[in-house]
Amino acid sequence: MARHIFLCPLRWADMDAFGHVNNVVFLRYLEEARIDFMFRLAPGEGSVSFTGGSVVARHEIDYLRPLVHRHEPVTVETWVADISAASLTVHYEVKDGETVYVRASTVVVPYNLAAGRPRRITAEEKLFLQRYLDGAVTV
Amino acid sequence: MARHIFLCPLRWADMDAFGHVNNVVFLRYLEEARIDFMFRLAPGEGSVSFTGGSVVARHEIDYLRPLVHRHEPVTVETWVADISAASLTVHYEVKDGETVYVRASTVVVPYNLAAGRPRRITAEEKLFLQRYLDGAVTV
Amino acid sequence: MARHIFLCPLRWADMDAFGHVNNVVFLRYLEEARIDFMFRLAPGEGSVSFTGGSVVARHEIDYLRPLVHRHEPVTVETWVADISAASLTVHYEVKDGETVYVRASTVVVPYNLAAGRPRRITAEEKLFLQRYLDGAVTV
């Protein structure tokens, strides 16, 4: 029931002409958190897992508060809300302590890049993912 | 019952290391279409409208097919699926003819930048938006 | 002695928090112009040319005037200032009519991606490039 914690560095250029982190850039933060979770952590904990490729099938994202550039990273909490045969749903909160800027979810489809098509989640991957299984957050 | 048509140019750097347009970049295409619709077209058709500011409250986006860089633009169709007192929902399809790459929707909140808070949709804006009102597409 | 003309579309998000097109983004405009010149035009005029890969070895770029987002594209003029055995130097002006925003140059090295190393410019490529040969502009 753990959540994966990723400290996401901001870049000054993440802000747009309105002086806030642009809404599209938050998806980039989620990508960084997801890659840290699925590409770095998963293999590091004993899984060959998702490095062979995966595809984003869907995002939902709610913007709760504006964020301005600062030198300290923002926290992205990531967890798994659903695991099916050939896809998983990841949820996130982008936050500072209790202050939540963004809540979001992504449907990820493991992909066999060599074969050029989706593939099933392996038993090993499922074991890894189940350790980060937690309830959905209404977004 | 019209849809707004925006021909969105791609950039070579929109592709990521997998050789496809990155999923996050499609949100950039939607931003371009929305700005063309709300910042350029709306005022041009007799509305002072949304140039005073607007905020994205939520995105939903489904990825149906991968897209590779080419020199021709991709078509983004935009229409209005819902108008309430202080927000509107925009729907989009990113496509070539019958081939749909992405379906998405965005909840936009008109914003008074000077006052620093959301504001209601004006009667003039509502008239403009109603001309692009169409049913929701299941995403 | 021709110059290659590329009409480069801007994106709203090209602006940074100061409300101008960010200095880094101009390099993206140059990339688009270069790709249009070397990937699209060159093959289209009878050369298999540079599609096999090329690498940027050096940029110089001078910023003369700030640029603000607008719906009309900006003009990027591109020409060839130097051709050696295994590299070429491209020059550019980003402009509206007589108003120049940026002058820049790039040293490009043709690259054999399969072999993983630089390669010489072919006779066919040289013929193509010579048609766009023009003097250097002091940048």
Added chain:
Amino acid sequence: MARHIFLCPLRWADMDAFGHVNNVVFLRYLEEARIDFMFRLAPGEGSVSFTGGSVVARHEIDYLRPLVHRHEPVTVETWVADISAASLTVHYEVKDGETVYVRASTVVVPYNLAAGRPRRITAEEKLFLQRYLDGAVTV
């Protein structure tokens, strides 16, 4: 005679379709290092300095080795090579230990955003900059 050290985090999306960090993105890394140096460090060491605004007048950048995404940051060393009345030249190396990926320099012009024009370097700023004064590196 110190150099400013900035550990610059990479993002997965910094890579382009060739699987390397895109040449334009290195300018983003330089921007991050420069902002850390001029916006964060300078004020933090007792200078109001450059937070009032500054403009990039020129970049030179040489690409020595390709860089692939990894989870560890890359080191950007920054120092001051020249200080004149109304501009300064910053030099950089992007590196891992002895391995240098990029050498570059930027001419920065302090800017009075309120007045909308360049301004002279203050005595206080000059004192700060002189502590990071070092020779030019041939780029």
